Amino acid sequence: MRAFKTLILAAALGLGLTGSALAAESAVPPEQEWHHSGIFGTFDKAALQRGFQVYKEVCSTCHAMSLVSYRNLQALGFSEDEVKAIAAQYQVPAAPNDAGEIVERPAIPADHFKSPFPNEQAARAANGGAYPPDLSLMAKAREHGEDYLYALLTGFEEPPEGVTVPDGMYYNKYFPGHLIGMPPILQDDSVTYADNTPATLAQSAHDVSTFLVWAAEPHLETRKQTGVKVILFLLVFAGMMYAVKRKVWADAHP
Amino acid sequence: MAAPQFKNPVVRWIDYRLPVFTALHHEYNEYPMPKNCNYLWSFGAIAMVTLIIMIVSGITLAMSYTPSTTMAFQSVERIMRDVNSGWLIRYIHMNGASMFFIAVFIHIFRGLYFGSYKAPREILWMLGVVILLLMMATAFMGYVLPWGQMSFWGATVITNLFSAFPIIGDHIVTWLWGGFSVDNPTLNRFFALHYLLPFVLLGVVFLHVAAVHVHGSNNPVGIDIKGPQDSLPFHPYFTIKDTFGLSIFLLVFAGFVFFAPNYMGHPDNYIPANPMVTPAHIVPEWYFLPFYAILRAVPDKLGGVLAMFGAIAVLFILPWLDTSKVRSSNYRPIYRQFFWVLVIDCLVLGYAGGMPAEGIWLVVARVAAIYYFAHFLIILPLLGKLERPRPLPSSISEPVLKGGGHYPTAAAAKPMEKA
Ligand code: HEM
Numbered sequence: 001m002r003a004f005k006t007l008i009l010a011a012a013l014g015l016g017l018t019g020s021a022l023a024a025e026s027a028v029p030p031e032q033e034w035h036h037s038g039i040f041g042t043f044d045k046a047a048l049q050r051g052f053q054v055y056k057e058v059c060s061t062c063h064a065m066s067l068v069s070y071r072n073l074q075a076l077g078f079s080e081d082e083v084k085a086i087a088a089q090y091q092v093p094a095a096p097n098d099a100g101e102i103v104e105r106p107a108i109p110a111d112h113f114k115s116p117f118p119n120e121q122a123a124r125a126a127n128g129g130a131y132p133p134d135l136s137l138m139a140k141a142r143e144h145g146e147d148y149l150y151a152l153l154t155g156f157e158e159p160p161e162g163v164t165v166p167d168g169m170y171y172n173k174y175f176p177g178h179l180i181g182m183p184p185i186l187q188d189d190s191v192t193y194a195d196n197t198p199a200t201l202a203q204s205a206h207d208v209s210t211f212l213v214w215a216a217e218p219h220l221e222t223r224k225q226t227g228v229k230v231i232l233f234l235l236v237f238a239g240m241m242y243a244v245k246r247k248v249w250a251d252a253h254p
Numbered sequence: 255m256a257a258p259q260f261k262n263p264v265v266r267w268i269d270y271r272l273p274v275f276t277a278l279h280h281e282y283n284e285y286p287m288p289k290n291c292n293y294l295w296s297f298g299a300i301a302m303v304t305l306i307i308m309i310v311s312g313i314t315l316a317m318s319y320t321p322s323t324t325m326a327f328q329s330v331e332r333i334m335r336d337v338n339s340g341w342l343i344r345y346i347h348m349n350g351a352s353m354f355f356i357a358v359f360i361h362i363f364r365g366l367y368f369g370s371y372k373a374p375r376e377i378l379w380m381l382g383v384v385i386l387l388l389m390m391a392t393a394f395m396g397y398v399l400p401w402g403q404m405s406f407w408g409a410t411v412i413t414n415l416f417s418a419f420p421i422i423g424d425h426i427v428t429w430l431w432g433g434f435s436v437d438n439p440t441l442n443r444f445f446a447l448h449y450l451l452p453f454v455l456l457g458v459v460f461l462h463v464a465a466v467h468v469h470g471s472n473n474p475v476g477i478d479i480k481g482p483q484d485s486l487p488f489h490p491y492f493t494i495k496d497t498f499g500l501s502i503f504l505l506v507f508a509g510f511v512f513f514a515p516n517y518m519g520h521p522d523n524y525i526p527a528n529p530m531v532t533p534a535h536i537v538p539e540w541y542f543l544p545f546y547a548i549l550r551a552v553p554d555k556l557g558g559v560l561a562m563f564g565a566i567a568v569l570f571i572l573p574w575l576d577t578s579k580v581r582s583s584n585y586r587p588i589y590r591q592f593f594w595v596l597v598i599d600c601l602v603l604g605y606a607g608g609m610p611a612e613g614i615w616l617v618v619a620r621v622a623a624i625y626y627f628a629h630f631l632i633i634l635p636l637l638g639k640l641e642r643p644r645p646l647p648s649s650i651s652e653p654v655l656k657g658g659g660h661y662p663t664a665a666a667a668k669p670m671e672k673a
Binding site: 145227238 | 342486494497498504509511516524
């Protein structure tokens with residue numbers, strides 16, 4: 001039994017070690033409070049709607065989010081009609097008409113979010129050579145996830161003595177290498193929230209990071225809720241199996 | 255072993271013509287298990303169940319997955335977002351691979367501790383090493399399928415290793431790729447092989463289990479069953495015990511799937527593959543890290559590749575490297591300590607494999623790699639000759655019945671009495 005325990009411990013240790021071994025070296029983003037973290041975490045719908053507003057009014061001028069469709073926005077608490085209205089604000093290429101021409105049509109809920117640039121080259125050309133990456137999976141594609149996103153958005157600062165920042169670059173405490181091609185675009189009052197929440201930098205960075213988590217993991221709530229049920233079931237099942245096992249084994253040693 | 259009398263007439267009719275029920279009865283019902291086997295003996299059954307879970311979840315994924323460089327990433331995201339319960343199936347498959355390796359690594363170290371590879375179980379052990387190799391190939395190719403950055407760059411680094419072989423090396427690599435770089439043909443053949451290998455694996459597992467059933471399971475004392483008082487029928491004693499062990503394993507599995515599904519993965523694999531951008535650190539999945547550390551510890555590329563394969567080759571010939579006749583570490587006081595040093599050594603290798611191969615980590619990896627080979631090639635052959643094992647009990651039930659601290663086995667045998 002001792003050997004068994006030690007093995008389990010060793011395995012757990014091994015996992016912990018390798019997990020931390022994979023962490024990157026740049027400034028570690030401080031942990032923030034998130035409504036969706038923890039075993040029972042759920043999305044804060046109001047924050048999601050505000051975050052969507054930030055994405056739509058600020059980030060979407062540069063960043064695509066092509067894995068998300070307008071219809072998905074219903075999960076943020078928008079009604080079907082509201083989603084239709086949001087989609088209709090965008091013009092997307094229609095299927096070729098009888099003359100073979102491709103004309104524009106208003107987007108419908110089934111369409112994916114419209115990208116700001118037709119291709120990577122156009123995006124780079126408009127951003128001084130830097131490519132604003134697609135944000136659909138950004139919250140899962142960086143170490144520290146949403147904590148990093150929040151830190152990045154609030155981490156623009158004056159460069160320390162002796163660091164020269166080239167034209168078109170900005171100094172960010174949390175970006176690997178510190179020199180980022182994205183301007184400190186998000187500021188206090190970059191947006192005016194529909195629900196009158198004061199749009200401080202901290203507030204809007206927090207909201208848009210929450211929104212990006214939802215975009216990357218839209219089934220997070222279902223996953224956690226299912227998880228609680230599965231774990232409860234397995235606990236009861238394991239308990240029952242243990243009881244049966246003791247009963248069966250009771251006569252094993254005369 | 256008399257044929258059992260089946261009550262169900264259909265079963266009886268079939269069994270008379272094709273005695274599958276008799277076979278099942280012999281192998282999983284009355285099959286005698288040493289009564290002192292502890293929960294470490296559950297990991298074989300656990301690994302088997304995990305393999306089935308992988309096959310079922312994998313086939314389901316394959317119904318919505320598209321093996322093409324332009325669509326693979328999106329198709330996986332489609333599974334995650336739009337396919338009903340797709341996120342669940344994908345997270346089960348993704349974490350299942352890690353859980354499979356956890357189960358098999360524990361299973362292997364169990365074998366190392368209790369000397370389960372010794373006569374007459376050498377072929378059984380070697381089949382196990384084949385299973386490990388097949389698992390590694392399967393997992394490596396599976397990791398390429400989502401076509402993220404780590405998929406692409408991992409595949410590039412690992413397939414490039416073969417170029418180390420003189421003369422034929424470059425040809426092997428081109429042949430593996432089906433072109434001049436990792437590209438669509440590579441992805442297609444990896445998908446075909448990733449679908450095939452688990453079934454080959456299933457076949458080898460069948461042989462592995464058949465081999466166990468010839469001489470029966472080893473046990474914590476490491477001596478053979480001497481009579482009926484030493485054993486218990488597999489059913490119900492070990493079916494229930496393994497079911498309990500399995501449910502604990504599933505609890506951990508579910509913990510990862512539902513609450514930390516990406517913990518064992520790498521964030522870069524959520525970035526679509528881009529041949530023009532190399533990730534800062536290319537790291538394989540955690541279960542490859544010890545081998546990766548050995549690979550990079552050798553300054554010469556060919557040497558590194560040979561050392562990496564050598565790390566598995568020594569396991570293959572282990573039954574002949576260990577010269578001691580005593581199986582269980584509980585009666586080998588010195589080997590027992592070396593066993594734990596080896597466990598630590600493997601953890602250190604794993605850690606070093608995840609760090610950049612430079613400075614102190616390179617030194618650590620080198621020392622640990624040398625020790626790994628020294629354990630199998632120097633320490634084990636000598637130890638068998640030099641070590642004085644403790645006296646073995648005359649039968650399995652002797653220490654079990656005494657139940658006290660007379661024998662070191664008591665520690666291992668205890669849960670059998672109380673649980
Ligand atoms: C020995 C059992 C197996 C192992 C160890 C294994 C391992 C893996 C791994 C590590 C991945 C990458 C997971 C990720 O990051 O997304 C993967 C993906 C995949 N596997 Fe398997 N697999 C096994 C069996 C199967 C089987 C039998 C199939 C059936 C066709 C299958 C189909 C797939 C598909 C379609 C993917 C891509 C989807 C995805 O990446 O989530 N696998 N596998």
